[in-house]
Amino acid sequence: xxxxxxxxxxxxxxxxxxxxxxxxxxxxxxxxxxxxxxxxxxxxxxxxxxxxxxxxxxxxxxxxxxxxxxxxxxxxxxxxxxxxxxxxxxxxxxxxxxxxxxxxxxxxxxxxxxxxxxxxxxxxxxxxxxxxxxxxxxxxxxxxxxxxxxxxxxxxxxxxxxxxxxxxxxxxxxxxxxxxxxxxxxxxxxxxxxxxxxxxxxxxxxxxxxxxxxxxxxxxxxxxxxxxxxxxxxxxxxxxxxxxxxxxxxxxxxxxxxxxxxxxxxxxxxxxxxxxxxxxxxxxxxxxxxxxxxxxxxxxxxxxxxxxxxxxxxxxxxxxxxxxxxxxxxxxxxxxxxxxxxxxxxxxxxxxxxxxxxxxxxxxxxxxxxxxxxxxxxxxxxxxxxxxxxxxxxxxxxxxxxxxxxxxxxxxxxxxxxxxxxx
Numbered sequence: 085x086x087x088x089x090x091x092x093x094x095x096x097x098x099x100x101x102x103x104x105x106x107x108x109x110x111x112x113x114x115x116x117x118x119x120x121x122x123x124x125x126x127x128x129x130x131x132x133x134x135x136x137x138x139x140x141x142x143x144x145x146x147x148x149x150x151x152x153x154x155x156x157x158x159x160x161x162x163x164x165x166x167x168x169x170x171x172x173x174x175x176x177x178x179x180x181x182x183x184x185x186x187x188x189x190x191x192x193x194x195x196x197x198x199x200x201x202x203x204x205x206x207x208x209x210x211x212x213x214x215x216x217x218x219x220x221x222x223x224x225x226x227x228x229x230x231x232x233x234x235x236x237x238x239x240x241x242x243x244x245x246x247x248x249x250x251x252x253x254x255x256x257x258x259x260x261x262x263x264x265x266x267x268x269x270x271x272x273x274x275x276x277x278x279x280x281x282x283x284x285x286x287x288x289x290x291x292x293x294x295x296x297x298x299x300x301x302x303x304x305x306x307x308x309x310x311x312x313x314x315x316x317x318x319x320x321x322x323x324x325x326x327x328x329x330x331x332x333x334x335x336x337x338x339x340x341x342x343x344x345x346x347x348x349x350x351x352x353x354x355x356x357x358x359x360x361x362x363x364x365x366x367x368x369x370x371x372x373x374x375x376x377x378x379x380x381x382x383x384x385x386x387x388x389x390x391x392x393x394x395x396x397x398x399x400x401x402x403x404x405x406x407x408x409x410x411x412x413x414x415x416x417x418x419x420x421x422x423x424x425x426x427x428x429x430x431x432x433x434x435x436x437x438x439x440x441x442x443x444x445x446x447x448x449x450x451x452x453x454x455x456x457x458x459x460x461x462x463x464x465x466x467x468x469x470x471x472x473x474x475x476x477x478x479x480x481x482x483x484x485x486x487x488x489x490x491x492x493x494x495x496x497x498x499x500x501x502x503x504x505x506x507x
Contacts, residue, residue, distance in 0.1 A: 222253060321338050
């Protein structure tokens with residue numbers, strides 16, 4: 085089923101819906117275009133065009149697989165980063181336990197492409213979505229779905245919707261522990277966590293299987309504060325287990341881990357004591373798959389533990405100089421519609437002219453309009469109208485969601501695949 089669904093992606097026809105693809109490829113299927121192995125720079129692609137590095141993508145997939153294995157962690161990478169079933173499948177092939185998602189639509193995409201285990205990092209109180217979850221579970225005994233609960237009211241709404249749907253299998257839930265006052269979602273105190281757990285115990289349609297949270301929301305996050313919160317999470321799991329709240333389970337879920345603190349997660353989860361059932365220590369980092377040239381480049385734990393490996397920025401947004409009005413200014417034809425800009429502006433990395441590529445020395449992106457990047461150029465910059473400028477991007481999540489079909493190019497520019505996204 086999975087391979088059949090993924091194969092159907094290659095049958096989609098190339099047309100005006102897909103930015104940057106060669107105009108003369110219209111009418112071909114994605115598979116036919118991929119088989120032509122066109123060159124990104126000479127094969128008719130139009131700017132702006134976003135590309136993923138084939139080599140760097142593979143490097144990043146391998147890096148987190150190795151890291152998780154080394155530290156005894158299960159891995160459910162957050163699929164909201166890419167919303168790309170082809171990448172989900174590659175992550176599963178690289179040993180991922182399942183895929184983390186955030187909202188019902190994302191879960192439906194994952195199921196449409198055969199994902200058997202979904203961790204929904206949100207409380208789910210939408211009755212229509214809960215009916216869908218119940219139907220998926222009833223239809224497929226091998227499907228595992230786990231989601232957050234963070235309030236008694238949420239538990240009541242979930243139980244009512246699932247009861248009304250006639251669900252025959254309970255939905256597995258984990259109590260979400262908040263990262264502190266002023267943080268995002270999650271239960272704030274241990275007493276409230278116990279009250280939510282009590283509510284789950286009283287709901288026929290739910291089963292408590294563990295605890296979870298997101299350490300990236302710890303106020304004033306630093307190694308000490310993050311580790312303290314993670315130890316609080318582990319202590320709650322231990323307390324719940326001692327109280328018999330996990331009786332009868334085959335495994336207990338303890339989950340955390342975004343892309344900025346997975347080293348702290350590995351350290352603290354290594355301290356989890358023996359409980360009444362084996363512990364699934366579930367890491368959920370997602371941005372690693374493409375990494376970036378900004379936010380995560382600064383925050384990656386591999387900066388703190390370089391001996392453990394490293395990630396490489398896999399995105400490059402190719403844009404073209406369309407105006408050079410002064411010696412200090414230039415404009416390219418990619419802007420807010422094409423580039424992530426919610427955390428940092430793009431960074432000029434390289435310039436291509438006549439088949440030659442060189443560093444973008446003396447070139448700085450100072451702003452974005454809807455369809456233009458504003459460049460400040462110094463005397464070092466050798467830049468002409470018509471040059472291609474390769475931009476590095478910050479924040480993978482808002483890079484993927486601006487492009488429906490993304491070429492995957494080898495180092496020499498040969499396009500070997502196309503990644504379809506569903507946002």
